[in-house]
């Protein structure tokens with residue numbers, strides 16, 4: 001049964017009703033996505049998805065390769081704008097503000113909604129400069145003393161301070177992969193974002209570095225709204241509060257992570273988490 005479109009997205013032709021399992025205690029909502037479709041040229045990759053993203057919690061997007069997880073994730077900070085021929089329809093509201101509004105400053109939006117990518121991508125600059133670049137261009141601080149405070153605070157929050165405090169002026173690219181990824185997280189939080197998007201942030205890391213980053217994600221949820229795309233179902237279970245299961249561009253089922261993994265309602269969710277396909 002199709003859900004009635006709530007926006008003017010003519011592509012919101014949901015082929016069935018997403019199964020939604022509420023949290024036992026309701027959480028405040030940070031982002032509301034309604035009837036969001038993403039089209040590359042003439043190919044629709046995401047079909048009229050609606051979901052509420054809870055504040056100060058971790059939401060995991062899971063599903064087989066090519067089901068649209070990353071494409072949908074990029075809608076939350078308008079990164080799809082950078083892809084020629086890509087169109088986003090529907091509505092995404094963050095704290096009541098329309099993120100697709102043409103008058104919105106996307107540079108500011110990307111500071112409010114930071115992103116950590118699959119492959120750590122520090123700037124070819126010092127550890128110190130990696131962190132203070134954002135605060136400087138966004139006018140959060142200019143004086144060295146203020147920047148020093150931001151650099152230390154961000155590296156402490158990212159769990160990296162003790163490892164790098166004596167080498168702040170060495171290149172960020174000289175760190176290990178796991179340290180580089182924590183540097184990228186520190187860089188994202190240096191501009192005081194509200195939301196952090198993580199697109200398979202541990203896929204290039206070894207198990208020890210992965211455990212460190214996962215511990216960090218759990219701590220960061222106290223202050224930030226986090227959305228993580230992951231291929232690791234054990235990672236989704238370890239770090240997330242809610243999980244959304246995608247299949248061929250549709251959102252099949254979303255709910256508390258324990259419900260999705262222990263008592264999935266939809267056969268496709270059940271098959272995926274039990275490893276029938278992926």
Ligand SMILES: Nc1ncnc2c1ncn2[C@@H]1O[C@H](COP(=O)(O)OP(=O)(O)OP(=O)(O)O)[C@@H](O)[C@H]1O
Nearest residue numbers: 040045063064065066067068069070071072083231
């Ligand atoms: N820049 C692009 N141009 C055209 N098509 C794209 C582009 N990026 C993604 N797609 C297509 O959109 C669909 C969804 O891709 P997306 O990368 O969002 O899936 P995903 O679930 O994140 O996959 P994976 O888990 O493999 O990263 C796929 O069919 C993909 O080929």
